[in-house]
Amino acid sequence: MAGASLDAALRPALEERRARSLYRQRRVIESPQGAEVVVDGRAYIGFCSNDYLGLANHPQVRSALKAGVDSLGAGSGASHLVCGHSREHHALEEELADFCGRERALLFSTGYMANLGTVTALVGKGDGIFEDRLNHASLLDAGLLSGARFQRFTHNDTDNLDRRLARAEARRKLVVVDGVFSMDGDCAPLSNLAEAAHRHDGWLMVDDAHGFGCLGAQGRGTPELQSVGGAEVPVYMATLGKALGTAGAFVAGSEALIETLIQFARPYIYTTALPPAVAAATRASLRLVREEGWRRDVLQARITQFRKGARALGLTLMDSQTAVQPLLIGDEQRALALASALEARGYWVVAIRPPTVPAGSARLRVTLSAAHTEAQVNGLLSALGESLAQGGL
Structure with missing residues (x-):
């Protein structure tokens, strides 16, 4: 009985979070960290890891x-x-x-x-x-x-x-x-x-x-x-x-x-x-x-490449010159929709929503790594452009 009472008390807050598109879910990684990852049985180019220098699997x-x-x-x-x-x-x-x-x-x-x-x-x-x-x-x-x-x-x-x-x-x-x-x-x-x-x-x-x-x-x-x-x-x-x-x-x-x-x-x-x-x-x-200072040089080159390409697409960049490159979306459902559209194209980017960020500032948190190639960053930019053109937002 105590367990049922606890569940009854907890369930409304969970349901409310789902209704507001704020529910968090874990994904199962089946590969080492890197630019290419396997998530829930499918291969992706990953742009959400904090492995900025590509050392987690060195x-x-x-x-x-x-x-x-x-x-x-x-x-x-x-x-x-x-x-x-x-x-x-x-x-x-x-x-x-x-x-x-x-x-x-x-x-x-x-x-x-x-x-x-x-x-x-x-x-x-x-x-x-x-x-x-x-x-x-x-x-x-x-x-x-x-x-x-x-x-x-x-x-x-x-x-x-x-x-x-x-x-x-x-x-x-x-x-x-x-x-x-x-x-x-x-x-x-x-x-x-x-x-x-x-x-x-x-x-x-x-x-x-x-x-x-x-x-x-x-x-x-x-x-x-x-x-x-x-x-x-x-x-x-x-x-x-x-x-x-x-x-x-x-x-x-x-x-x-x-x-x-x-x-x-x-x-x-x-x-x-x-x-x-x-x-x-x-x-x-x-x-x-x-x-290996070259890793920082490569990382900076990927940051510059991404920002230039995102600006060309008309995306709203934030004031960042670091490996963390958020794309400000605003609405939680729109951020989730764009993340889903990218995932369908083989790119894993996580939508960050309140309460992690302030209300009205949901975003895609793109993180870049020295392990990413120029082609992979270009691929992400192309996928963003396609998703926007096809109503990914």
């Missing part, structure tokens, strides 16, 4: 993962602070710190946990946290759960942030932004944000999940692209499951910051560590990011 990364399993087993056994911190974890942290030009780095099992653990370790009751309105959900949740007074400033509006910081009476002030905004693809103006934070005795934290590995001459992310240093961004977070093609996340910064997280970040303290083999695979990915 032979060297796969070999490192296998060798890691052979050497250290499938699981880590416990949290980092009990007995789960392996030599592969430790080596990866040291290499990430060196790559980012920071004193230390700390691994987390997911990006969500890294954000939640870092924010709640740094601020609490009596403090203030200031977040861009378009921040990732994990950052927003972290701010709300921290106990600090939570404020959201207008997207990329430094003046609005400055006014909020000036009015705030808080023991600590933490400004938190995405480096690259995951649904719009634009970048935060880090230098201006850092100046505002410093002017009001605050700290700037950047979640660079979609910039790390892709942006900057060496792939060091949004700070490198914008020539912003560690003093301006004392808290730097990035994930490993996007450009690096593996899994997990890290926070990089000073010795004091990392020791604070080890002592006080609950999602770090109370979670089983990533499998050491994943850390080994990530070390191989990081070496490829360092050594």
Whole structure:
């Protein structure tokens, strides 16, 4: 009876979401990640993965993962602070710190946990946290759960942030932004944000999940692209499951910051560590990011190609020069219809709808990769043109 009562209580919200064309459904991938994927038994050219550099199925990364399993087993056994911190974890942290030009780095099992653990370790009751309105959900949740007074400033509006910081009476002030905004693809103006934070005795934290590995001459992310240093961004977070093609996340910064997280970040303290083999695979990915700068060059060429072609089709592009290239549609049903029309032509692009994006801003989130060929991007553009001409919208 209790089960039936629960189902009866839950069903109306599910039915409402279906009626509003907002229902989410999972698809089953039957191939490795790559430009070509098999989904539910059918082959597609995929344009919705965050595997920006094409490393998720790279032979060297796969070999490192296998060798890691052979050497250290499938699981880590416990949290980092009990007995789960392996030599592969430790080596990866040291290499990430060196790559980012920071004193230390700390691994987390997911990006969500890294954000939640870092924010709640740094601020609490009596403090203030200031977040861009378009921040990732994990950052927003972290701010709300921290106990600090939570404020959201207008997207990329430094003046609005400055006014909020000036009015705030808080023991600590933490400004938190995405480096690259995951649904719009634009970048935060880090230098201006850092100046505002410093002017009001605050700290700037950047979640660079979609910039790390892709942006900057060496792939060091949004700070490198914008020539912003560690003093301006004392808290730097990035994930490993996007450009690096593996899994997990890290926070990089000073010795004091990392020791604070080890002592006080609950999602770090109370979670089983990533499998050491994943850390080994990530070390191989990081070496490829360092050594194969051509991947970033190819990625940028595909971005330029797509934007030029989309403009020629009259599509509404957003202000993005990154691998995230959203096509703004507006209406949820129209976005789903266009995604379905593309799928019928062999191209897999996901329609993003509220509540992931604001109401009235449903879109196709096209993501580009160094693994895509010029012909594949041209094929997507042709499919978009055909879909529009045949009423795909």
